Amino acid sequence: MQFKYQNSTLLSTNSILQTAQSIISYVIHLNDVQAKNDYTDPECSINLPADQRIIKSVNETAEQLNENNKLKYIIDIGIGGSNLGTKAIYDALYGYFDTIEPDRLPKMIFLDTNDETYTAKLIKFLEKINDPEEIVINAISKSGGTTETISNLEIVFHTLQKKFPDIKNRLVLTTDENSRLWNMALEKGIKKLPLPSLVGGRYSVFSAVGLFPLKLAGVDIEQLLAGAENIKKTCLASNVLNNPALLSAAIIYLQSKQNKNIHDTFSFLPQLESIGKWYRQLMGESIGKEQDLQGNKIHAGITPTLSIGSTDLHSVGQLYLGGPKDKITTFLYTKNHNEIAEIPEELEFNLVPIIKGKRVSNIMNAILEGTKTAYTKQQLPFVEVEIDKVDEYSLGEFLQFKMIEMMYLGKLMNVNPFDQPHVELYKVETKRILEEN
Numbered sequence: 001m002q003f004k005y006q007n008s009t010l011l012s013t014n015s016i017l018q019t020a021q022s023i024i025s026y027v028i029h030l031n032d033v034q035a036k037n038d039y040t041d042p043e044c045s046i047n048l049p050a051d052q053r054i055i056k057s058v059n060e061t062a063e064q065l066n067e068n069n070k071l072k073y074i075i076d077i078g079i080g081g082s083n084l085g086t087k088a089i090y091d092a093l094y095g096y097f098d099t100i101e102p103d104r105l106p107k108m109i110f111l112d113t114n115d116e117t118y119t120a121k122l123i124k125f126l127e128k129i130n131d132p133e134e135i136v137i138n139a140i141s142k143s144g145g146t147t148e149t150i151s152n153l154e155i156v157f158h159t160l161q162k163k164f165p166d167i168k169n170r171l172v173l174t175t176d177e178n179s180r181l182w183n184m185a186l187e188k189g190i191k192k193l194p195l196p197s198l199v200g201g202r203y204s205v206f207s208a209v210g211l212f213p214l215k216l217a218g219v220d221i222e223q224l225l226a227g228a229e230n231i232k233k234t235c236l237a238s239n240v241l242n243n244p245a246l247l248s249a250a251i252i253y254l255q256s257k258q259n260k261n262i263h264d265t266f267s268f269l270p271q272l273e274s275i276g277k278w279y280r281q282l283m284g285e286s287i288g289k290e291q292d293l294q295g296n297k298i299h300a301g302i303t304p305t306l307s308i309g310s311t312d313l314h315s316v317g318q319l320y321l322g323g324p325k326d327k328i329t330t331f332l333y334t335k336n337h338n339e340i341a342e343i344p345e346e347l348e349f350n351l352v353p354i355i356k357g358k359r360v361s362n363i364m365n366a367i368l369e370g371t372k373t374a375y376t377k378q379q380l381p382f383v384e385v386e387i388d389k390v391d392e393y394s395l396g397e398f399l400q401f402k403m404i405e406m407m408y409l410g411k412l413m414n415v416n417p418f419d420q421p422h423v424e425l426y427k428v429e430t431k432r433i434l435e436e437n
């Protein structure tokens, strides 16, 4: 993975380096957390990729549930931090292609929110399954009590239990040890996987929350974790010039101070759209805070947006290039594509002759380069993240880079990037309204 920022941020290198250097004691703290290699600090998610116990329990449970290679569908029930990381990786590798690769199995079915029509259609789909070994249900909830997740679990379980009385054996619950869900699993003899209690949902993708369903889906989780572990070393470097997470945080922070309070992740790989959605939660919940660390009301926040190249150039390109200069953009792309596709040498229609014989990626590269040049001409700041390839290793690198970036950004903004007190507000109100009706 390469992080590029020189000559495109409209900031002086000096100010970026000084800002990064101002939190060097926090870099040292992260190194201490890594050295402790336990789960006693808020930043402890950085220790997940090297935790062999997690990999062992995930692999064992996954192998047990697919020992006859019959698995076709993994129903992933969870919302927010409990499913966005899983979906980010699944969609990048498989999900984006699911419609045009109908025979590739197993497939993941994500159940996050509560949509009545979708639920009704899903029930009909589940009723057609004839062999319980074709299905695994994985319900994930850190708290164990999120209304949407538990509703979806009840529906799926009830539907399948009517047909398969032992469907309990195909259910795995992933949750905090000692949550109500955990204790219920213990009582009922349901398989369960733990999430360390100080690892928050949006930092949990390298725990059983993400690893178990991804392993079942065929993702090489060892490579995913190897990428995460490799970039972690770079992102904990105390030489700020070599630390992409720290540089990225410093640039986003400095731009926010200049009223560029929107951070757009502009992916020129459409299969990474769900990674952008994962990052929206990471940035939204980590940085959007009413209070600073001293308890002063500050209503801080940087709004994360997501754009897909080149699709969104045809929808919001005008706004971005001609509208308010209120954004800092991260362009995300690769130059190495997993498969090759070319425009024919003989053009049937010949309406755009310059495309003749070109690889599809040549066209996309030209659009990306054209977009960057237009941003430069319009004096719109950006950084670039070039991943080596869309594979497990590079995705592991990117997600870990972004999680550590967010810890640094929280420090720079003087907010707690690990809590989300205001998410609870709607949850409490929802339960109150349901009780009254």
Ligand code: PA5
Pocket (backbone or CB within 6 Å): 079, 080, 081, 082, 140, 141, 142, 143, 144, 145, 146, 149, 200, 201, 202, 285, 420, 423
């Ligand atoms: O990050 C968060 O805390 C939230 O987005 C949660 O992940 C989400 O609300 C789901 O909560 P839980 O995992 O407890 O069901």
